[in-house]
Amino acid sequence: MLARFQVFTLLERICQELDLTETQHEQAKKSYEAVGEWLAAASDPLLVGMAIRPQGSMALRTAVKPISECEHDVDLISFAPRYSVAAPPGILKQAIGARLKDNGTYARLLEEKPRCWRLNYAGEFHLDITPSIRNPDCVNGGELVPEKGKSAWKATNPEGYRKLFERRGALQPRLRLTELAKDSVRARADSVAPLPERSVFKSVLCRIVQICKRHRDVYFSERDSSLAPISVIITTLLSRSYEACVKDTIYDSEFDVLLDVITRMRDHINQFGSPERPWIITNETTKGENFAEKWSANPALPVAFFEWHKRAVADIVSLKAVEGLDRIQESLTRSFGSRPVKKAMDAFTQDVSKARNAGVLSVAPVAGLTSNTAAAHGGTSVKKNTFYGGR
Known part of the structure; x- marks a missing residue:
């Protein structure tokens, strides 16, 4: 569980590095x-x-x-x-x-x-x-x-699409420990503070979309980039998958939400099998817009999507088995590129090291690694170590 908390926190920090700066x-x-x-x-x-x-x-x-x-x-x-x-x-x-x-x-x-x-x-x-x-x-x-x-x-319908995306993004994943903590005063979610100097957290859906778009960019940087899935297809499939997942399932961690949403995104493609329109990914907010219209004209596009999707799922799954932040960094770098991963890792280890040395680092039941006082808020204290080579 701690490993999954660490990985999701790192992915969140990678997304922060991928965000446009306030100046931009x-x-x-x-x-x-x-x-x-x-x-x-x-x-x-x-x-x-x-x-x-x-x-x-x-x-x-x-x-x-x-x-x-x-x-x-x-x-x-x-x-x-x-x-x-x-x-x-x-x-x-x-x-x-x-x-x-x-x-x-x-x-x-x-x-x-x-x-x-x-x-x-x-x-x-x-x-x-x-x-x-x-x-x-x-x-x-x-x-x-x-x-x-x-x-x-x-x-x-860009405005209608935005509103639908935001409505889905506002849905909150149900975490198993959160459900168990409803009757526990010591595990109240509103008492858990995030890591120091963490920026305003975007919705989980926004971050999942950013993670997949970055993975796509890195994956196709060494392949034919003209075959890369367009962003609106990735965003549409993930938003549908996210809504279905969070409504139907209780998860152990946000990392498990991420993995399930990405795994199930392909289930939301409509394939009718007709020669004229074999692939359909509709804009649900208006009639007549098919985001996958180019797939029907170029069979290489859906093939490239499914190959990328298989790799994306495999890369995310593999993170669960990686032990030690040094190895996690290597794995993340292969999937998301060296620059944002290094910056995210440096910021993460620096903040966690400060909190650990101060004796205020804990694993909270709903927020992962935090820098609050563990005894006061129901978290489990984390012992001092160097991170590298262990969970």
């Missing part, structure tokens, strides 16, 4: 807000009332730093409330491009993509601005965006 986040936020103000101030009636908001990983808080030193991407929706569904998307897209070109700064950064405009802030990030309008056929407040390479609209 603020720079991106200021940039897209400025773009939104510039577009909304246009005299073109097509752009009146236009609003920009983030979508994808930035909106879901599941972004991870790229492996290389290249800039991170920020996906944005530019919603035009007055644009008619009867008009082609190309006209709206060109109106947005023309307005951006009117700004000397944006004109230098601008790059046209099949269905969006990209602003390249070299070495930092790029903003992908996709036009959208209201979808009159979606009762969930969905939107329409340009179909790639076509003069047609495609259904989507």
Whole structure:
């Protein structure tokens, strides 16, 4: 149990290292807000009332730093409330491009993509601005965006998707020791403090998504990266799996939640077996959006997904049997890369060492390794050692 607590705590710290820094986040936020103000101030009636908001990983808080030193991407929706569904998307897209070109700064950064405009802030990030309008056929407040390479609209619902993801993320896993502790005053969950200097903990679902996305990036860094599963597929399958798991099962630790959710994510793919649409991963918040549409056109994509998934599960399972933080570090490095793992390990060992030397390190029944006073809060004291070579 202690080993699993340690591993999950380390994975949480790795995710913290993969998060965009506060500076990066603020720079991106200021940039897209400025773009939104510039577009909304246009005299073109097509752009009146236009609003920009983030979508994808930035909106879901599941972004991870790229492996290389290249800039991170920020996906944005530019919603035009007055644009008619009867008009082609190309006209709206060109109106947005023309307005951006009117700004000397944006004109230098601008790059046209099949269905969006990209602003390249070299070495930092790029903003992908996709036009959208209201979808009159979606009762969930969905939107329409340009179909790639076509003069047609495609259904989507980034806001509805975000709300569904957050609702699932708000579900709390039931841990066996937590259930047993309900009638025990000494094991109250609200009396357990986290490790020192720990950042605000994201939802378990957010962290599981980040862990899988990073594992994917490392796995495909040595393979054909064009076959890597896209983030929305990983996120969708994990969020469905997470909801099913936490509703049905009581776990021994958060590590067991992580492993079960990743293992069962493949169960949420719909394979109908028809020649035209053999693979279906729907956007549950709107009709007509299939995240796996490319799988049907390229059979190598689902094959690559299942090969990666098998490896991801095996790598997570193997962590349960690894003893000693030195060996855990080696295993984590193979799966998640050396830089974030080393930083996470250094921070972890430093904090735990401080707490241990001060005599305030314990294993709490619901929060894993903590730095609270064990006797006062129901934790079990941990003896001093060097960690390396033992559990």
